[in-house]
Amino acid sequence: MWPEDFRRVYRERGYWTGQTFDDLLRERAEAHGERIAIVDGERRVTYAELRDRALRLAAGLHGIGVRRGDRVVVQLPNTAEFFDVVFALFRLGALPVFALPAHRSAEIGYFCAHTEAVAFVTTDVHEGFDHRTLAAAAEPATLVVAGDPGGHAGLATLYGEADDVARLPAGPAADEVAFLQLSGGSTGLPKLIPRTHDDYLYSVRASAEICALGPGSIYLAALPVSHNFTMSSPGVLGALHAGGRVVLARRPDPATVLPLIERERVTITAVVPPLARLWLEAVESEPTEPTGPTGLTARPDLASLAVLQVGGAKLADTVAARVGPVLGCRLQQVFGMAEGLVNYTRLDDPDEIVLHTQGRPISPDDELRIVDDADRPVPPGEAGHLLTRGPYTIRGYWRAAAHNRTAFTADGFYRTGDLVRRRPDGYLVVEGRAKDQINRGGEKIAAEEVEHHLLTHPAVHDAAVVAVPDAYLGERSCAFVLVRPGAVPPTLPALRRHLRERGLAAFKIPDRVEIVDAFPVTGVGKISRRELRAALAATQKG
């Protein structure tokens, strides 16, 4: 948490206002309760209804023992219930832990155990996976299921009555932790990111302003709502803050999303680079046949779309250049992290900036340092490690004292692990990454986490997971495996099955396996991932 002198400054400068998420929703419901807040398929939820549902659910959750400060792992797809649940927890001061729909028993089990969660709220079946089967992983947390509960506690039965709401205890203060967001991480287990009402709402308000959101804005959530980008940059919370409307897409494919943009007159949405390409290709292919290869029946009318935000991974210049001409909207590049710092190109920036940079920070009080391996500032304009501190960047991960000593500097700067260059105009260009992470089209994979799971295979003596450049996803993952003496080298399908059976999210399962006799090592004897990546690049060229 921030030292007292920083807290004072952040308050004095008006960043931290003392507003909680519950205050925000109450104020919006009082000001314009009849307006539509959320569109989920055929369902339309007004601000007043959302507030009412959240309060009644808060009462119900309180009834099953959820208290201020408790953690509740939430794994819901893009549905209206997601908002009921998180605003209910915000009202109680209980902390949602934002799992992604792609997470499986390995991740859910860890989140529940590490946070000592009192409940795990999930869905019935999504994208062919029965989330109720995660009950065992969630033990001893109470499983609450949205949709068909199948013998577990049903979310729908938990909404209380007005008298229950009246008896609710006081909610949290704005400087308390509001929720735990996930880090893509680079070490063994995913890290949890504690964000307060004060700091997060500042980033939401400022992001909404940068993105010119207002009551007429209609934000389409195509990526998972629980992801930091979709939630806050400016995301669904930015749209609600502005008194606008959130439209939920269950899936981000062009056949789902493009007709939704047309039908709901969406004005802004956010994607990762591979999705941007997929949407561009779908629109460019201009289908004339009913249900062409993309599943579209006609070229959708995207005239309402003013802004397409792209972030989560580096956007290629060639793709950036196609967004405006093909989709007829403004591109905005977003370089952010759940730990805090978010950079945007501004809507009125010239094309040169929008097409070739990853933006500049939200806040005048975002402090950035670009340094060499010894933490010395690099000469202006040169690439170096990005360190940052500011009014909405955490000072430490949740219950991770040992890791925090290396992930943050002594004076509280977060080591992003990104290599960036700052141009004379203050805009950042992401040049690469120094952390052991694979960025698979915006989905982050911590090499060490996957290696740990690979090591549990009986034939694996040692393993190193690295990124392989990929034309479509930017990067895919490759596992280098050293086979135990005398063991039969495992095949890619066998290793993938092993990891799936261990309950690892699908996006973390290596795309490729290379069996090696020895690992290249660095001067101090660590496995040299750099040399492994170079070896892969050489085989790809050959």
Ligand code: AMP
């Ligand atoms: P996380 O810490 O898991 O929230 O992931 C944030 C990381 O995603 C950043 O530190 C970057 O490595 C990467 N990232 C996000 N946006 C961009 C972008 N626009 N360009 C390049 N990398 C990005």
Ligand code: DBH
């Ligand atoms: O990748 C990210 O984590 C990210 C990207 C864009 C993010 O957290 C954000 C914007 O807020």
